[in-house]
Every structure is written in C-alpha cells, then in structure tokens.
C-alpha cells in the first residue's frame with residue numbers, strides 16, 4: 257500500500273465525526289468507518305499505520321531519543337529540509353528545523369510539572385499522555401510541525417524522517433517559495449499580526465495546502481526557530497526559553513504561543529537568526545505576480561494527490577414522506593452520526609428560528625424511512641431532554657423523513673429546562689442519550 261493510499265484511508269478515519277473518548281481506557285480514539293474493508297485495514301496494519309495503537313511516552317526516554325536522533329542532523333541539513341518541505345518534499349520535513357534547534361537549545365532536565373496542568377513539563381512542554389503514532393504521521397504529512405515545541409511530536413517526526421532515508425535538498429522552486437513567504441511578511445503594513453499574515457499567505461497559495469491551519473503552523477515554526485521573534489520573546493536560534501515562558505500570551509484570546517503571540521511586522525524578520533539558520537543565501541523579495549513553474553506540479557505533491565482522492569459522492573435521497581417547506585411541529589428528522597449510523601429526532605413545536613427537538617429511540621445503519629420511526633423518546637439517564645435547535649433545514653447530514661407524526665406517549669415528565677443547540681451539534685449531544693454511540 258503506497259503512501260497516498262495510506263494517507264487517504266487515515267484521512268477518512270481521522271475526521272471529527274469519528275473521534276470519541278473511551279472513558280474506560282481514558283483515551284481519545286477514533287471509530288473506524290464501516291465503509292473501510294478488512295483488507296484495507298490489514299494493509300494499513302502491515303504498513304504500521306493502524307490508528308488507535310497508542311504509545312505512552314516517558315519524559316527522560318523521549319529526551320534521550322530526541323538528542324540522539326537530532327545528532328544525525330547538521331543545522332544546514334535541517335534548514336535545507338525545512339525549505340524543501342515547503343513544496344517539493346512532504347510537509348513532514350519542515351519538522352527537521354525546530355527538532356534540531358530544540359535539541360541544541362534545551363538543557364537536560366527532569367520532568368517538572370506545570371502548575372495547574374500536572375501532566376505537562378514546565379521546561380519543555382512534554383505531555384504525559386498517550387499518543388497515536390499513525391495520527392502524528394498523518395498530521396506531519398498533511399498539516400505542519402508539532403505545535404508548541406512538543407518533544408514527543410518531534411521525536412516521532414525525526415523517526416519518520418530517518419525511515420525515509422535521504423534528506424531532501426530544496427529545489428529552485430522551494431527556494432523561491434521561501435523567499436516569497438518572506439516577501440509577503442515584509443510587505444505587510446507595520447503592526448500586522450500573525451492572523452493577517454496567515455490569511456495573506458493562504459490567499460497567495462504559496463504552500464500546497466488548502467487549510468489555513470497549515471499556514472499558521474508554518475508561522476509558528478518560523479517564530480519558534482527565531483525568524484519571527486522579539487528581543488523579549490526570542491526564538492530558539494537566540495536562546496532557550498522554557499515552555500512556561502512561551503506559554504505567556506498577551507491575552508487569553510491569542511491562540512498561539514510566544515514568540516509568535518508577541519510578534520508583529522514592526523519587529524520584522526530577525527535577519528541575524530535568518531542567516532544563523534539558513535546561511536548566506538539570497539533572501540531578497542521576489543515578485544509574487546511572476547511566479548516560476550513549480551519543479552513538482554501541485555497535483556503531484558502529497559496534499560495535491562490526496563485532494564484527488566474522493567469517495568463516490570453519496571447523495572442522500574429525499575425521503576418520499578419528507579414533504580415540502582420549513583420545519584414544523586410533528587416533523588421527524590434523521591441525523592447522520594457518522595458513516596452507517598443514523599438516529600432520529602422529533603419536533604414538538606417551532607419557536608421562531610428554533611425547533612424544539614427530542615431524540616427518538618432507534619439507531620439505523622442507513623437513513624431511515626417513515627415506516628422505521630420508533631414512537632418512543634430516548635431520554636438521558638437523568639430524564640427527558642429537549643433542545644431549541646436552529647438550522648434543522650440547512651445542515652448537511654440532517655434530513656426530514658416524515659411529517660405529521662403523533663408525539664410518542666410517555667410516562668416520563670417533560671424536562672424542567674430546555675437548552676439551545678444547533679442541528680450540527682445534535683450529533684455530539686446524542687452520546688448523552690445513546691451511550692452505545694460512544
């Protein structure tokens with residue numbers, strides 16, 4: 257099974273709708289979609305990419321491996337791999353740079369619990385919790401670097417890169433891409449913060465990625481390295497900062513850590529760090545309108561190939577009893593929880609834009625029809641539950657299947673209070689009433 261086939265299967269598994277928390281094992285895991293065959297899963301297993309095979313890292317052991325594996329790299333090799341990972345090589349290779357810088361800068365230390373988050377190390381950000389190596393690989397190949405200097409993430413990235421063998425060298429187009437990224441940063445107005453730069457880079461399509469998160473990860477990587485830092489909040493090329501220092505942000509609303517959290521275009525690009533890391537190259541600005549042709553076409557990059565993989569579009573048929581018009585009392589809707597898993601929900605009445613909804617009994621492998629509706633409510637353990645739900649008629653995977661269905665008879669009392677919800681959130685809220693969906 258080739259790399260793209262593996263990633264395509266993992267992409268279908270690692271979707272939000274398949275994520276769940278296994279309370280017994282205390283692990284975040286993923287349901288395997290029912291449409292994947294046993295043969296496909298066996299091939300994934302043979303490739304060592306089966307999801308949910310959790311690994312519990314140990315702090316000192318991770319750092320021993322980290323120092324040893326990063327020793328196989330020189331800083332110029334890591335800088336080259338980073339630039340190659342912008343386009344011609346998989347995104348995975350971007351991780352080489354901060355792996356090298358973190359290993360050089362981080363002092364040997366014992367696990368020191370973070371106040372308020374005892375499973376996190378205050379020095380390095382190590383998290384004492386199980387990871388899914390297949391998910392880490394998927395994220396490195398299709399997204400970006402391990403965030404916040406996560407040492408376990410970097411160790412797994414180093415392992416994956418070691419298994420690839422030869423370290424990549426940047427193509428002419430990779431080098432142009434790097435200069436183009438610097439150009440976008442340089443030409444933004446003073447005091448522009450990372451979110452605006454992320455949007456500008458995303459708009460320029462300088463990376464073979466469609467998600468803004470991938471671009472943001474790149475900016476976080478440049479910042480942690482020290483290219484986008486400030487004297488008060490330096491990156492690793494200047495000096496080591498502890499995880500606790502990096503976790504101080506100007507406000508709670510800032511999602512990224514220091515240095516990026518504190519940096520803006522007025523601080524500019526740290527030219528000294530740029531030359532320390534990437535050596536004496538031409539970093540001058542390029543014309544974004546006269547773009548050279550990529551050495552590797554977009555369609556042949558990892559993300560480009562994956563974009564071409566699609567399951568045959570499954571158009572949900574309209575139920576013959578769905579009727580026309582907006583939601584009204586006595587409607588029943590089917591809700592797709594995930595592949596091959598549906599439940600139903602009853603509309604008691606309409607209040608403005610909201611339908612007052614309550615789950616009905618029954619779990620179905622396909623979208624059920626009117627004749628399959630079960631006339632009984634599905635309460636929570638504490639009693640009946642209803643919600644004022646918006647968006648019932650305009651949410652993917654939520655389809656009306658019948659009208660004018662009498663309300664089920666029940667001995668259970670009406671709920672004392674009714675909360676608000678969206679049609680989309682009915683998927684997740686269902687686990688409170690349907691324990692078997694977890």
Ligand SMILES: [Zn+2]
Pocket residue numbers: 315365366367368377378379380381382
């Ligand atoms: Zn630590």
